[in-house]
Amino acid sequence: MNALDQLIELLARMPGLGKKSAGRMSYWLLQADDDFNQALGQAISQIKDKIHPCVECGNYSDSERCEICANPTRDQVQLCVVEQPQDVQTIEATGEFRGIYHVLHGVLAPLDGIGPEELGLQNLLRRSKEHQVKEIIIATNPTLEGDSTAMYIQRLFKDQDVKISRLATGLPVGGDMEYADTLSIARSFRARLALED
Numbered sequence: 001m002n003a004l005d006q007l008i009e010l011l012a013r014m015p016g017l018g019k020k021s022a023g024r025m026s027y028w029l030l031q032a033d034d035d036f037n038q039a040l041g042q043a044i045s046q047i048k049d050k051i052h053p054c055v056e057c058g059n060y061s062d063s064e065r066c067e068i069c070a071n072p073t074r075d076q077v078q079l080c081v082v083e084q085p086q087d088v089q090t091i092e093a094t095g096e097f098r099g100i101y102h103v104l105h106g107v108l109a110p111l112d113g114i115g116p117e118e119l120g121l122q123n124l125l126r127r128s129k130e131h132q133v134k135e136i137i138i139a140t141n142p143t144l145e146g147d148s149t150a151m152y153i154q155r156l157f158k159d160q161d162v163k164i165s166r167l168a169t170g171l172p173v174g175g176d177m178e179y180a181d182t183l184s185i186a187r188s189f190r191a192r193l194a195l196e197d
């Protein structure tokens with residue numbers, strides 16, 4: 001396998017890239033200027049050293065605490081729970097939310113051995129007490145696992161004086177928030193549903 005085939009093969013393993021797009025990118029890189037290729041190579045090789053989960057919320061950051069946690073103007077009593085760090089970006093793009101986040105880095109999946117402990121859900125409870133959170137907005141994906149995670153969180157906060165709501169309308173059922181458009185998520189935020197016990 002020559003270097004070109006190897007690059008295509010590596011790129012094609014990435015999400016959303018088939019062999020065809022991987023090929024198009026590789027041929028493009030062969031003609032790009034050296035500075036670009038060097039910067040790209042460096043950015044890729046450094047990313048895991050430079051970016052880590054925020055110690056507070058789990059969002060990706062290049063400092064110990066992410067920009068959102070470090071921002072004193074964010075509303076500390078509103079907390080939005082998401083599955084993945086990229087969901088934070090998706091919600092930030094709507095401009096609808098000025099509170100803080102909690103990134104689970106997954107969902108409850110008992111069959112894969114991911115229970116409340118693995119997901120650090122006690123941590124969520126501890127944080128919300130610390131910040132005296134008044135409202136928790138659960139923005140897990142509308143999938144089976146996302147739903148049961150939302151239900152678990154709702155039960156976890158049963159005895160707390162916290163309003164629990166869930167993004168609902170506008171998100172495609174069984175879909176992934178990553179693929180929903182900004183407008184749908186913004187609308188979904190405004191029309192979030194309060195979860196009742």
Ligand SMILES: [Zn+2]
Nearest residue numbers: 054057066069
């Ligand atoms: Zn953070």
